[in-house]
Each structure stands twice: as structure tokens, then as C-alpha cells.
Amino acid sequence: MIDYSKELNEEQLKVVTSGDGPCLVLAGAGSGKTRAITYRVAYLLSQNVDPKNILLVTFTNKAAREMMERVQELTIKDSEKTGVYLPWSGTFHHIGYRVLKKYATLLGFKNNFSVLDGQDSLDLIKLCIKVEGIDRKERRFPSPKVIQSIMSYARNAETTIQDVLELKHSSFLEIADTIKRIAEDYRNRKKTANVMDFDDLLVYWYLLLLKSESVRNKYAEQFKYVLVDEYQDTNKIQASIINLLASHHRNLLVVGDDAQSIYSFRAADIQNILAFEEKYKDAKTFKLETNYRSTPNILKVANEVIANNINQYEKSLKSVLDEFAKPEVHAFQDQAEEAAFIVSRIEELFSEDVEPKKIAVLFRAAYHSQALEMELVKRGIDYDYRGGVRFFERAHIKDVLAYLKILNNVEDRVAWSRVLNMQVGVGPVAVEKLLQFINDSEEPLENLEETGSVLGAKGQVGWNDFLQIFLPLLELQKENEESSTGDLIKTILESKYKEYLENEFPDYRERIQDLEQLSVFADKAEDLNSFLAEAVLQEGFNNAPTGNVDSDEKIILSTVHQAKGLEWEAVFVINLASGQFPNDRALREAEGLEEERRLFYVAVTRAKKFLHLTYSLSGGFNNFSQGPSMFLEEISSSLVDVNDISGGTVWDDINEDDSDLTQINADSDDDITYVPEDSGGGFLKDINDL
Numbered sequence: 001m002i003d004y005s006k007e008l009n010e011e012q013l014k015v016v017t018s019g020d021g022p023c024l025v026l027a028g029a030g031s032g033k034t035r036a037i038t039y040r041v042a043y044l045l046s047q048n049v050d051p052k053n054i055l056l057v058t059f060t061n062k063a064a065r066e067m068m069e070r071v072q073e074l075t076i077k078d079s080e081k082t083g084v085y086l087p088w089s090g091t092f093h094h095i096g097y098r099v100l101k102k103y104a105t106l107l108g109f110k111n112n113f114s115v116l117d118g119q120d121s122l123d124l125i126k127l128c129i130k131v132e133g134i135d136r137k138e139r140r141f142p143s144p145k146v147i148q149s150i151m152s153y154a155r156n157a158e159t160t161i162q163d164v165l166e167l168k169h170s171s172f173l174e175i176a177d178t179i180k181r182i183a184e185d186y187r188n189r190k191k192t193a194n195v196m197d198f199d200d201l202l203v204y205w206y207l208l209l210l211k212s213e214s215v216r217n218k219y220a221e222q223f224k225y226v227l228v229d230e231y232q233d234t235n236k237i238q239a240s241i242i243n244l245l246a247s248h249h250r251n252l253l254v255v256g257d258d259a260q261s262i263y264s265f266r267a268a269d270i271q272n273i274l275a276f277e278e279k280y281k282d283a284k285t286f287k288l289e290t291n292y293r294s295t296p297n298i299l300k301v302a303n304e305v306i307a308n309n310i311n312q313y314e315k316s317l318k319s320v321l322d323e324f325a326k327p328e329v330h331a332f333q334d335q336a337e338e339a340a341f342i343v344s345r346i347e348e349l350f351s352e353d354v355e356p357k358k359i360a361v362l363f364r365a366a367y368h369s370q371a372l373e374m375e376l377v378k379r380g381i382d383y384d385y386r387g388g389v390r391f392f393e394r395a396h397i398k399d400v401l402a403y404l405k406i407l408n409n410v411e412d413r414v415a416w417s418r419v420l421n422m423q424v425g426v427g428p429v430a431v432e433k434l435l436q437f438i439n440d441s442e443e444p445l446e447n448l449e450e451t452g453s454v455l456g457a458k459g460q461v462g463w464n465d466f467l468q469i470f471l472p473l474l475e476l477q478k479e480n481e482e483s484s485t486g487d488l489i490k491t492i493l494e495s496k497y498k499e500y501l502e503n504e505f506p507d508y509r510e511r512i513q514d515l516e517q518l519s520v521f522a523d524k525a526e527d528l529n530s531f532l533a534e535a536v537l538q539e540g541f542n543n544a545p546t547g548n549v550d551s552d553e554k555i556i557l558s559t560v561h562q563a564k565g566l567e568w569e570a571v572f573v574i575n576l577a578s579g580q581f582p583n584d585r586a587l588r589e590a591e592g593l594e595e596e597r598r599l600f601y602v603a604v605t606r607a608k609k610f611l612h613l614t615y616s617l618s619g620g621f622n623n624f625s626q627g628p629s630m631f632l633e634e635i636s637s638s639l640v641d642v643n644d645i646s647g648g649t650v651w652d653d654i655n656e657d658d659s660d661l662t663q664i665n666a667d668s669d670d671d672i673t674y675v676p677e678d679s680g681g682g683f684l685k686d687i688n689d690l
Helices: 010-017 033-046 061-079 092-107 118-131 144-156 161-168 170-192 198-211 213-222 236-245 296-306 335-351 366-379 395-408 413-421 428-440 448-454 457-479 485-493 496-504 508-523 528-543 592-604
Strands: 023-027 054-058 089-091 225-228 252-256 284-288 328-332 359-363 383-386 555-559 568-573 607-616 641-643 651-653 683-686
Touching: 010 033, 010 284, 023 033, 033 054, 033 061, 033 225, 033 252, 054 061, 054 092, 061 089, 089 092, 092 198, 092 213, 092 236, 118 144, 118 170, 144 161, 144 170, 144 198, 144 236, 144 496, 161 170, 198 213, 198 236, 213 236, 225 236, 236 252, 296 592, 296 607, 328 335, 335 359, 335 366, 335 568, 335 607, 359 366, 366 383, 366 508, 366 555, 395 413, 395 457, 395 485, 395 496, 395 508, 395 528, 413 428, 413 457, 428 448, 428 457, 448 457, 457 485, 457 496, 485 496, 485 508, 485 528, 496 508, 568 592
Parallel strands: 023 252, 023 284, 054 089, 054 225, 225 252, 328 607, 328 641, 359 555, 359 568, 383 555, 568 607
Antiparallel strands: 651 683
């Protein structure tokens, strides 16, 4: 039998035994939320609640399997018999599919409808674009992936395509009517073909519950207990579905942490959890604040930073572990110096018997990893990259390198093929014609306008697009021999290639940031030829076979978003510089600063024993001078050890009386002093101390 009082702490026990009615469980990082929710299910089963009367909803298949396995282990332990199977446990999409399979006819579908996978969906959108009379081989138009992301966000956020375009793609507003027609055609074709995509599984499930009172009542009466994991990540449709399913018995227990709500870009709505008590006036609120993961030293930093958020439930994590080393803050002159320190510290951790798999380097955006990746390669340290592709393997990086390779070596047919195949109206046959013409020309770069004469009318469109990108590079190189390779990359970023990125990729903003970082790296190169050689060497190292090295022998590089839910013994959070983390763009968005602070909180609370927070005083696009992140300034100096690369202290305490000082600008030859603005106490940074 389960002895709940012995196997749970006091906070968890209250959730498990007193979770009737509307309940909000605020589960802090590392507080055992999965334990609380699975023991709650086991407790209900021990009270003779029929398994079919329990609905347990999670976000991922992995989480669903883990919870079901734990429930079965607990029920075996409780009854000494076969573990209880929970028939209504799974992801939102999985459960929605089961319901729709039974009642799809009420929505005009047949019960044997199929579900489109991601590629099937893109293929159908591609057909709708073609039917609209748009040939993407002849003119630029948003790719199926971009159209898909626009439609998906609109549906999950319960908003309109017009609103999404105004929010995320203002340059597409002139074709808004066309995009709306494509979306309508896509919807109709799915219905005609008796198919649904993943978003439909939520949208039609919600519509079914709204449209059919009998279906709504059936499930609302059946599910006596509804439990939802990671509630802070639900979108509006998911929250609406849950509210309807719990409307009869009102035994709704949602578990989440508003301080870890970081997915608004996926249409997650933090108001679902923040407004829960307003929605359910009689709700009981439980707080899980006992942390089993991190040392008290790390939690003090996390607590202090997140306390600056206004829209939140106040919590204070408490550790069950002993005091350990204070988190460290390190400032550096540039990103290369920052990367060198991190790799040296990683090597020290190896010597202290910390396994590679227990070390992670986290960053706000993918492009932040570039300098570090290069340093790891130089030192021969293997790493796994989470949340994307390694820097020099990314398609847009290779695109820009191809333009530069042509500039450096006009005979590079591989580079020519890459850039030409990107252009509208230029197919394989046209590429061969162009390459032959270029090969036969004595001065191919001097006669580029003439080169396009070998193409037909459609190909001329693409060739002109290429010229709009490439001719400014030639002009810059001719007029200014002292221009850096970084300037060449900036010129590409200011060209029609930027339009290409927005049309092709939903995450075009992140790709632009990657290229801005590439220009920073390029500015340090001696010349174009040496830059290209270094970039190619990086590609070669990245693609080299790793032999018998498995994932257990590699450190982890990850965006913070991808790191949520994970933990490591040692964590480095890098590029904590002003304008980088928090992200400048996020600061311009409504409630953006608070989500950025939650993201930093997630990063900090991934660490178990060692936490290093680092930033460089110069770097970023245009290599501007930058101070520390405002999040660092929110940390009391007594909570961290602050050192420069040589080990000396560079940040001194500021008296509270000085907390209203603002940043002092100075010429590059003068001292540059950074002080916090309304930071409530923090540190004084002087660049000369480095």
C-alpha cells in the first residue's frame, strides 16, 4: 500500500488528498510536479474512482508515457496486482482524435477521416497556392511553410489571419486577401478529402463540444476528474476545451508554473493560468515550492530575478540541498574571449569528474552559439546541439557563403549552382546554360547583365533578383578595397535576399540574426579568402565522423526554449548582454520583457550545482559596445561571485541611493561606465577593470 504521508512532502500531499473542485497547482521548477499529479491519480483510483472517469492531459507523447508508467507502477504497488490502465490519458491531440473518430459526422466529416502529417499538409498548401494562379518559380510568394505557420498561429490563438499578418508579417499585408483565399481553399480541400491536420484535431474538437450539447454533456458527465499538466503552455482553444469538459463535476486540477511560461510564439496564453482564480472563484490554490534539483545558492538568484515580474503568482523556491558554490558572473571583452573561458572551465569540470552529458551551455538565440562552437571544435570537444542545426550547417549561412565564394572565385560552380537554384524561373537547364556562358566568358563578373541573355522570360526574373543581391557586392568591393568581409555580409542582408528569407522561412527573423552574427565573425578575418577558408574548415569539423563517441560523452549546447524540463549538474548561460538577453525585439512586444525574464528564470533553474552567467562587453551586429543584461543587474551582488577572466572582481556594490543612475555614454577612447537604471541595487561595471 502507498503511504502517501511518507512518500510525499507536505505541499504535494495537500494536492493529492485535497484536490477536489477547481484547483490550481503552482509547481515551481524542480518541485516534483509529475510526482504530485501521478500520485493524485493513484489516490483517486484508491478511492474507487473508475479509470474511465479520469481525464489526464499532457503536452507530449513522452510526458504521457512517463505519467502512465508511473501511475501503473503506483497502482501495482498499491494493489499488488496488475497496474491500472488509464484509457483517457494522453496529449490534447491524441484525445481529440479519439473523440472526433466517433463524432466526426456531426461536423461534416466521415468517421474514417485521415490525419495529415506535416509534409502532407505542406503539399496540399502548395496545391492551393498553385490553384490560386501563383507560380513560385516565376515570382516570389510566401512558401507553403510560411503560409502554414500563419494559419496555424491564427487558429491556435483564436485570432484572424489579418491580425497575424499585422503582428508578424506586415510586409505581406498587400497580399492578405490572397493568403485568406488560400487558407479557405485549404480548409475546403481538407473537408472534401475527408482529412484533418494537427490543428484541426483541436479546432474541430472544440467546435464539436460547442455544437453538440449531447456530446458535450456526455464527456462532461463522464470525466469526473480532469487533470492537466503544463497548464501554462495551453493556448486559448485548449483552455476552452478543458473548461467545457470540466463543466459538470468541476473537479479540474491544473498543474503548471506561470514563471516558466515561455511559448507565446506558439500561441501559448499565460492568461489561462494567471486568470484561473478569476474564472473559478472557488478555486483552491496550492504551491509546490520545495525544490529537489538546485542548491540554495542557485535558487536565491532565480527567486530574486523572477520577483521583478508584475504579472505573476508570487513563489519562493526552497532547496532541500546544502549550500554550495555561489553562481559566478563573468564579463569579457568580446565573444571569442567569452568562448575561450567557457571551454577552459568545461575542461576543468572534466578534470573534476563531471561527465560531459551533465554539462550544458544555454543561450537565448541560436546565433549566440557561433563563437563557442568554433572554440569547442578547436579544442576537440564533442557536443550535441539541441534546438536546431549547428551554425555553419544552416541553409542561410551556406547561401551567403556561396555568394561570397563566387566573389572570391568566379569559377566555383558549386557556389554558382546554389545561388542560381534559389532564383525564381531558374531551373536545372537554365543553371547549366548560365554556367556554360560564365565558363566561356573571359571576364564573367564584368558582363553579368549580358549573361542573363541566355535565359527565357521566366529566367530573366530570377536572374534580375540575383543581380540585385550580387551587384552591390561587386560595387562595394570595387569602390572600397578596405571594406571588410563583414560589410559584404551586411550588404547581402540589405538586399533582396532578406525578402527571400521572409518568403521562405517562418523563423526568418532568427535567420537574419544568424547572418548578423556571421558578419561579426567575418569582421575579424584578415580578408575574404581567409574568412571563407575558416568557415569551410568549420563545416568540415562539424561533418567529421565522431567515431565511437556517443551522446553520453558529449556536452549539450541548447537554446533555453529547448532546455525547459531538463537539468544538468553544470550550466553556462551565455551572451547575457544588453540587447541580446533580453532580446531587443521581444522588448518591443506587449508583455515581452516579462516573458524574457521567465526565460532567464528557466535557464537558471536548469542548474543543479554549478551556474556560470557570462557576457561580453563588445559584440553583436555592428560590433557595438554593450553592457550587461538588465537581468544581471537585478541580482544582488552578495548572491554571486563576479570575476573577470583573470579572476579579479570587476563589479562593485552600488549603494541603494545610487540606484536611479542611468547609463553614461562615452567616446570610444574614454572610460565607459554602466550603472543600473532603477535596478534596486546591483553592480558597477568599468571596462578598464577588464
